[in-house]
Amino acid sequence: MTDPIDFYFDFSSPYAYFAAQKIEEVAMEYGGREVEWHPIMLGVVMKSTQNQPLAHQPLKGEYAVMDWARMARYQNMPWKLPEKFPIASLAPSRAFYWIADQDKIQAKNFAKACFHAYFAEGRDITDVDTVAAIGAAVGCNADDLRQAVADNAIKERLKDETWAAVQAGVIGSPFFIVDGEKFWGSDRIWMIKYWLKRGGW
Amino acid sequence: MTDPIDFYFDFSSPYAYFAAQKIEEVAMEYGGREVEWHPIMLGVVMKSTQNQPLAHQPLKGEYAVMDWARMARYQNMPWKLPEKFPIASLAPSRAFYWIADQDKIQAKNFAKACFHAYFAEGRDITDVDTVAAIGAAVGCNADDLRQAVADNAIKERLKDETWAAVQAGVIGSPFFIVDGEKFWGSDRIWMIKYWLKRGGW
Numbered sequence: 001m002t003d004p005i006d007f008y009f010d011f012s013s014p015y016a017y018f019a020a021q022k023i024e025e026v027a028m029e030y031g032g033r034e035v036e037w038h039p040i041m042l043g044v045v046m047k048s049t050q051n052q053p054l055a056h057q058p059l060k061g062e063y064a065v066m067d068w069a070r071m072a073r074y075q076n077m078p079w080k081l082p083e084k085f086p087i088a089s090l091a092p093s094r095a096f097y098w099i100a101d102q103d104k105i106q107a108k109n110f111a112k113a114c115f116h117a118y119f120a121e122g123r124d125i126t127d128v129d130t131v132a133a134i135g136a137a138v139g140c141n142a143d144d145l146r147q148a149v150a151d152n153a154i155k156e157r158l159k160d161e162t163w164a165a166v167q168a169g170v171i172g173s174p175f176f177i178v179d180g181e182k183f184w185g186s187d188r189i190w191m192i193k194y195w196l197k198r199g200g201w
Numbered sequence: 202m203t204d205p206i207d208f209y210f211d212f213s214s215p216y217a218y219f220a221a222q223k224i225e226e227v228a229m230e231y232g233g234r235e236v237e238w239h240p241i242m243l244g245v246v247m248k249s250t251q252n253q254p255l256a257h258q259p260l261k262g263e264y265a266v267m268d269w270a271r272m273a274r275y276q277n278m279p280w281k282l283p284e285k286f287p288i289a290s291l292a293p294s295r296a297f298y299w300i301a302d303q304d305k306i307q308a309k310n311f312a313k314a315c316f317h318a319y320f321a322e323g324r325d326i327t328d329v330d331t332v333a334a335i336g337a338a339v340g341c342n343a344d345d346l347r348q349a350v351a352d353n354a355i356k357e358r359l360k361d362e363t364w365a366a367v368q369a370g371v372i373g374s375p376f377f378i379v380d381g382e383k384f385w386g387s388d389r390i391w392m393i394k395y396w397l398k399r400g401g402w
Contacts, residue, residue, distance in 0.1 A: 049260045059250045059372045063385060073402060074395050171260045184264060187388035194275050201274060 004034035006177040010042035011089035013173035014068045017115045019186035030196030039093035040162040078120035091131045098148035109138045205235035207378040211243035212290035214374035215269040218316040220387035231397030240294035241363040254287045279321035292332045299349035310339045
């Protein structure tokens with residue numbers, strides 16, 4: 001099978017930051033699959049599971065903060081827990097879909113740059129000007145991007161994409177669907193490798 | 202450092218069943234550490250984190266049921282979701298400490314046999330006679346074991362061990378503490394390997 005790997009994530013999710021660094025390489029190595037990136041509003045998804053952001057949960061939140069730092073070290077990735085965290089990542093998510101409609105590769109570069117800006121540099125990606133600057137750095141027109149993010153059609157688009165994710169069974173971030181099979185978490189990437197190698201169960 | 206690896210688990214936890222198969226081998230391969238097994242009452246631990254059993258959570262529960270089956274397949278382990286699940290695993294946990302006070306190796310064999318009885322054979326390990334039979338199969342006296350499980354001192358012991366785990370920062374199952382560093386989940390065993398290999402961060 002050669003269907004794309006669907007990769008659902010929220011820009012505010014540390015484990016998505018870690019997964020985003022790996023999934024394209026895994027898809028390439030095992031079967032040369034395309035990866036479709038789908039930013040979503042995790043807050044909406046969590047309503048369906050009655051879940052809370054990790055950082056807001058007693059004890060689990062403290063464990064997670066430690067686990068992210070260790071994960072970054074073991075994956076050799078820069079890491080700094082942002083001052084403002086978690087965030088509603090509307091601006092980068094909307095910008096992503098606007099870019100993706102023109103150029104999917106550019107949109108992925110933009111997404112990686114947003115993750116880096118937020119989790120490595122501590123920049124505030126809820127700010128449209130910051131997001132426009134990140135877009136400009138990967139070759140977008142900053143003014144067009146700013147306008148697009150304010151556009152009603154793009155706002156609806158992000159809602160539709162989030163709703164479609166919920167309908168597809170997405171319950172967290174990062175979340176992957178491969179040939180209809182669901183994988184939740186950056187710590188399930190080894191299973192995705194198995195799946196691609198074995199061609200299923 | 203050569204301190205033991207502390208391995209906390211509930212006999213009712215599928216991810217602990219998967220981790221129990223691996224942790225001794227990892228400890229042996231990287232530095233020859235001892236592993237101290239600590240059965241605990243996960244329900245008590247979950248009160249401290251306001252958590253719920255996975256199987257009782259909307260959507261997450263369904264995902265977990267699928268994930269356990271896939272995990273078993275990918276780890277080449279027998280698996281059958283028990284009819285009665287999750288359970289209060291008082292009988293095997295109490296029996297474990299009674300055996301461990303006499304023979305730690307026998308206690309680990311007993312623990313592995315309980316996991317297998319519950320998750321591979323679907324036997325009801327809340328039943329004292331079943332637990333006594335499992336104990337007998339690893340060399341214990343079944344009558345002594347039955348008596349021990351009903352003993353107040355052993356009942357208190359399990360409470361004390363659970364409370365000590367909560368004090369040590371245990372918030373789930375399986376949970377590992379290595380040189381004071383916490384690792385939660387069967388999917389953190391790769392990190393424990395890194396930790397042992399690197400001798401820390």
